[in-house]
Amino acid sequence: MQHRVGHLSEIPDREALIVDVNRRSIGVFNVDGRLYAVRNVCPHKQAPLCRGTVEGTMLPSKPGELEYGYEDRVLKCPWHGWEFDLETGECLFGVSGRRAKTYPVEVRDDQVYVEA
Amino acid sequence: MTITVEVTSKVAAPSRTKIIDSDVHPWINGDIKGLMPYLSTAWQRRFEGSKSTLPDHPLRPPLAGATSIRRDTKPPGGGAGGSDPEFMLEDHLDRYDIEYAVLSSIQAGKLATLPNTDEAITLARAFNDYFMNEWLTVDSRYRLAMCVAAHDPLAAAEEIRRIGNEEGVVAVFIPLLNTLMGNRHYYPIYRAAEEHGLPVLIHPTGTEGGFQTSVAFAGGIPSTYIERHTVFPEIAMASITSMVFEGVFVRFPGLKVVAAEFGYSWVPHMLWRMDQNWREFRREVPWIEREPSSYVLDHVRFTSQPAEEPEKDEYLLQILEMVHADRTMVFSTDYPHWDTDSPKSTFRRVPEQMRWRIFYDNAAELYGLATPARV
Numbered sequence: 001m002q003h004r005v006g007h008l009s010e011i012p013d014r015e016a017l018i019v020d021v022n023r024r025s026i027g028v029f030n031v032d033g034r035l036y037a038v039r040n041v042c043p044h045k046q047a048p049l050c051r052g053t054v055e056g057t058m059l060p061s062k063p064g065e066l067e068y069g070y071e072d073r074v075l076k077c078p079w080h081g082w083e084f085d086l087e088t089g090e091c092l093f094g095v096s097g098r099r100a101k102t103y104p105v106e107v108r109d110d111q112v113y114v115e116a
Numbered sequence: 117m118t119i120t121v122e123v124t125s126k127v128a129a130p131s132r133t134k135i136i137d138s139d140v141h142p143w144i145n146g147d148i149k150g151l152m153p154y155l156s157t158a159w160q161r162r163f164e165g166s167k168s169t170l171p172d173h174p175l176r177p178p179l180a181g182a183t184s185i186r187r188d189t190k191p192p193g194g195g196a197g198g199s200d201p202e203f204m205l206e207d208h209l210d211r212y213d214i215e216y217a218v219l220s221s222i223q224a225g226k227l228a229t230l231p232n233t234d235e236a237i238t239l240a241r242a243f244n245d246y247f248m249n250e251w252l253t254v255d256s257r258y259r260l261a262m263c264v265a266a267h268d269p270l271a272a273a274e275e276i277r278r279i280g281n282e283e284g285v286v287a288v289f290i291p292l293l294n295t296l297m298g299n300r301h302y303y304p305i306y307r308a309a310e311e312h313g314l315p316v317l318i319h320p321t322g323t324e325g326g327f328q329t330s331v332a333f334a335g336g337i338p339s340t341y342i343e344r345h346t347v348f349p350e351i352a353m354a355s356i357t358s359m360v361f362e363g364v365f366v367r368f369p370g371l372k373v374v375a376a377e378f379g380y381s382w383v384p385h386m387l388w389r390m391d392q393n394w395r396e397f398r399r400e401v402p403w404i405e406r407e408p409s410s411y412v413l414d415h416v417r418f419t420s421q422p423a424e425e426p427e428k429d430e431y432l433l434q435i436l437e438m439v440h441a442d443r444t445m446v447f448s449t450d451y452p453h454w455d456t457d458s459p460k461s462t463f464r465r466v467p468e469q470m471r472w473r474i475f476y477d478n479a480a481e482l483y484g485l486a487t488p489a490r491v
Contacts (some may be wrong), residue, residue, distance in 0.1 A: 051188040053180040
């Protein structure tokens with residue numbers, strides 16, 4: 001079921017608008033016009049995941065080499081730094097099988113709806 | 117905006133447990149600049165300019181801002197996470213219904229980097245006055261692990277005698293120098309702590325392996341944060357072993373030690389290896405008249421955070437049994453640091469009796485905070 005969570009302009013740049021939907025805390029992100037909704041609970045230790053940062057990360061590489069990528073696609077937990085793919089909620093690069101819960105988001109007439 | 121932290125685990129919530137949090141870290145904005153009101157004019161002059169900043173280890177956590185402090189703990193009024201005692205009450209103690217929080221300053225831990233003894237003594241005293249004035253007066257749930265500069269153990273003992281009887285002071289934090297804790301260098305500190313019924317507390321200072329005066333890691337210098345964080349336990353392992361065999365607990369039978377944030381899955385190995393070696397080499401340390409492990413169980417306490425994450429959940433319970441957690445473990449969160457354990461998601465499968473011991477009774481006995489509700 002779709003829930004209207006606010007006007008597009010209410011979502012700060014790169015910081016989550018945190019809303020309660022059916023008593024579930026959900027963070028809605030606007031990253032350069034791409035919208036994401038993520039459950040505000042880290043599957044590791046129940047941290048408020050959506051108060052983390054939207055970043056890129058270091059891609060798997062050879063020893064001694066650094067390659068930065070996935071810019072703006074990674075949600076990094078404010079506690080233990082676990083990194084999740086904003087698109088899928090998966091923990092990046094197989095460090096854990098646990099995943100962040102994500103929800104479909106839709107914008108109609110600048111109103112933001114989350115399917116939850 | 118409201119934040120609702122929910123517990124997703126399917127396990128039924130355990131019955132309500134009272135909580136003492138044995139590892140909470142207050143922060144002073146501006147480092148020594150924030151301590152200026154607690155320093156004499158001469159010492160204020162001494163710490164001018166860039167000398168007012170305590171040094172950081174160059175290997176920083178690969179987290180947002182390369183800081184150990186959780187970004188979600190930033191007080192709304194500004195300043196670093198952990199710097200506002202009122203906000204910490206709301207954000208941590210009230211939220212989790214924590215009865216007491218034992219404060220230790222990791223900024224004070226950086227005293228271990230100072231090559232100058234008088235500077236270290238002076239700052240230790242200023243840190244203590246700051247926390248007594250700015251934190252303990254805010255709420256009686258705050259209790260302080262006062263800090264001492266191990267550079268001069270006689271001055272450290274004097275500092276314990278100055279404030280060790282204050283009601284809010286419950287432990288003595290020793291930022292370790294590169295000398296094992298069994299060394300008699302530390303004995304004046306142990307004597308004073310024992311006299312005042314205060315446990316001594318050790319905690320990674322975050323300076324290990326980064327400064328000549330700080331604790332050196334075994335074998336060499338780690339080159340990444342992930343390495344240095346992984347090997348913190350060796351510091352506690354080496355110092356506890358040293359204390360036992362040097363006979364510290366024979367010399368100071370009332371002394372208690374808190375090993376905060378060093379983990380504990382290594383403890384069974386240490387206990388067994390000590391006992392095994394004692395059966396073989398007792399004559400080298402003839403003052404050790406009973407199994408060395410028994411001194412550890414009687415005198416040393418380990419904090420629960422970071423709760424270890426073994427391959428199988430049942431291993432955790434087995435490890436807790438092996439370390440006699442019903443006697444030796446005290447719950448801690450490490451708020452506001454990145455490797456926080458939440459009271460709501462920690463040790464949920466631990467049997468209730470052991471939970472009570474870990475979350476409250478062991479700490480209440482250790483710090484003399486209250487008569488344990490259930491024994």
